[in-house]
Amino acid sequence: MSGCKFLDQNTNFISKEKVWEKIASEAPAHGLDPAFVYAICHAESSLNANAESSVARGMMQLTEAAWTDVTELNYRLAYDWKTNVEVGMLYLERLKVTLDRQKLFSYPRLAASYRFGYGALRKEKFLVSRLKTPINRIYRKLFAGQINPVAPPSA
Numbered sequence: 213m214s215g216c217k218f219l220d221q222n223t224n225f226i227s228k229e230k231v232w233e234k235i236a237s238e239a240p241a242h243g244l245d246p247a248f249v250y251a252i253c254h255a256e257s258s259l260n261a262n263a264e265s266s267v268a269r270g271m272m273q274l275t276e277a278a279w280t281d282v283t284e285l286n287y288r289l290a291y292d293w294k295t296n297v298e299v300g301m302l303y304l305e306r307l308k309v310t311l312d313r314q315k316l317f318s319y320p321r322l323a324a325s326y327r328f329g330y331g332a333l334r335k336e337k338f339l340v341s342r343l344k345t346p347i348n349r350i351y352r353k354l355f356a357g358q359i360n361p362v363a364p365p366s367a
Contacts, residue, residue, distance in 0.1 A: 226293055229365045231259055231271075234297055236364070242305040247360035248319055249301060252326060254362045255350035261293035272300030282306055323354035 232250055239246040256273035257263035268275045269290035276287045282302040289295045307325045311317040316338050324333045324340045336342035340355050353361035 226259065226261055227365075228259055231293070231297070232364045234294060235301075238298070239301060242301045243308060244301060244304055245319070245359055247362075247364060248322070248354070249297075249304065250364055251350055251354060251360065251362045252300070252304070252323070253297065255327075255348050255354070261296065262291055270296035270300075272296050272303075274300055274303065278303050318357075319359045320355050320357050323351060327351055 231253060232246075235249045235253070236246040239249045253259055253271050256268075257271050259271060261271050263270060263273060265273060269287070271293050274290055274296065279285075279287050279290060279299055282305075283299050285295065285299065290299070304322065304326060307330060308317060308322055310330060311321055311325065320340045321333060321338060324343055327346060328343055332343065333340070343355075346352055346355065350361050
């Protein structure tokens with residue numbers, strides 16, 4: 213949806229352009245492709261900063277365990293979209309480094325680790341094809357190797 217906006221905690225509108233700008237400027241420092249991170253945000257919450265499931269919060273739908281694995285910030289901050297994206301990129305970086313150390317990094321494996329957990333991927337001998345096929349169409353494309361299944365907004 214072009215021009216789709218969501219309210220943040222302070223009732224300010226978050227444009228997808230703002231989200232893209234933040235990701236595009238910060239993802240490379242984490243060794244991540246910005247388009248991949250942007251796709252994860254869309255897949256997890258459709259850019260909704262207030263998204264919540266039974267186990268995860270915020271735009272990148274981070275669990276408390278994933279959050280505390282990479283930051284000492286209070287988990288209550290998971291609804292702040294900027295903080296959520298920053299911590300989400302830290303978590304993606306942690307997963308990427310773990311895969312890199314084993315010479316197993318690929319974006320489909322990174323997406324699978326983020327979606328189902330590193331342990332689930334390891335249990336399936338790092339074969340993404342052995343994991344349950346995601347219902348989410350963005351994740352299906354990421355698992356298939358397309359690292360930019362969501363077009364970033366035009367500058």
